[in-house]
Amino acid sequence: MAISRSENMARIRSRNTTPELRLRKALWAAGIRYRVDYKTPAGRADVAFITKKIAVFVDGCFWHGCPRHYVSPRSSVDFWSAKLTENVERDRRQTLALEAAGWQVIRVWEHEVFESADTVIAAVVAALDGRGRGASRREVVRRVEEVTPDPCIETRYYELLRDPSTTRSETGPRITKKWKRPK
Numbered sequence: 327m328a329i330s331r332s333e334n335m336a337r338i339r340s341r342n343t344t345p346e347l348r349l350r351k352a353l354w355a356a357g358i359r360y361r362v363d364y365k366t367p368a369g370r371a372d373v374a375f376i377t378k379k380i381a382v383f384v385d386g387c388f389w390h391g392c393p394r395h396y397v398s399p400r401s402s403v404d405f406w407s408a409k410l411t412e413n414v415e416r417d418r419r420q421t422l423a424l425e426a427a428g429w430q431v432i433r434v435w436e437h438e439v440f441e442s443a444d445t446v447i448a449a450v451v452a453a454l455d456g457r458g459r460g461a462s463r464r465e466v467v468r469r470v471e472e473v474t475p476d477p478c479i480e481t482r483y484y485e486l487l488r489d490p491s492t493t494r495s496e497t498g499p500r501i502t503k504k505w506k507r508p509k
C-alpha cells in the first residue's frame with residue numbers, strides 16, 4: 327500500500343472537514359463561542375476555549391479506532407495495524423501531555439457529531455462549567471485479529487485511551503460497515 331506521509335496526515339486531520347464544521351455549527355447554535363484550529367502545547371485543537379484551557383478534537387472513526395466503526399482492512403494488514411497503533415499512541419501522548427499542562431481534553435468521534443450532537447454539546451458545556459469528565463473513559467480499538475476467514479470471525483481488542491492497561495476483547499462476526507457521513 328503506497329501512501330505518502332503528507333497525504334496520510336492530511337487524511338488524519340485535515341482542516342475544515344465536514345465533522346468539524348458540523349461541530350462548530352452546533353456549538354454556535356448553542357450560543358457557545360470558541361477558537362478554531364488553535365495551537366495548544368500539544369498540537370492543534372479543532373476547537374478550543376483558551377481561558378478555560380479546554381481542547382476539543384474531532385477524531386475520524388477509521389483513523390483513530392472508533393469502537394463501533396473501525397474496520398480492519400483486508401489487505402496490507404500489517405501496514406494498517408501499525409498505522410492504527412501509531413495513531414492511538416499519538417492521541418494518547420497528546421491527551422496526556424495536554425492534561426499534564428492543565429488542559430481538559432474532549433475527544434469526539436466523527437459519528438457522534440452527526441448522531442448525537444446534543445451529547446457532544448453537553449460534554450463541552452460540562453467542561454466549561456468545570457464538570458467535565460475529560461477523555462478518561464474513552465475506549466478505542468487497539469487491534470483486530472482474524473479468527474476464521476469463513477465464516478468471517480474476528481477478535482477486537484479495546485483499551486482506554488488514557489490507560490492502555492484497561493483492556494477488553496470481543497470475538498464475533500467481522501465488522502465491515504464503515505461509518506459514512508450523511509450527505
Ligand SMILES: [Zn+2]
Nearest residue numbers: 387392395437
Ligand atoms: Zn464511529
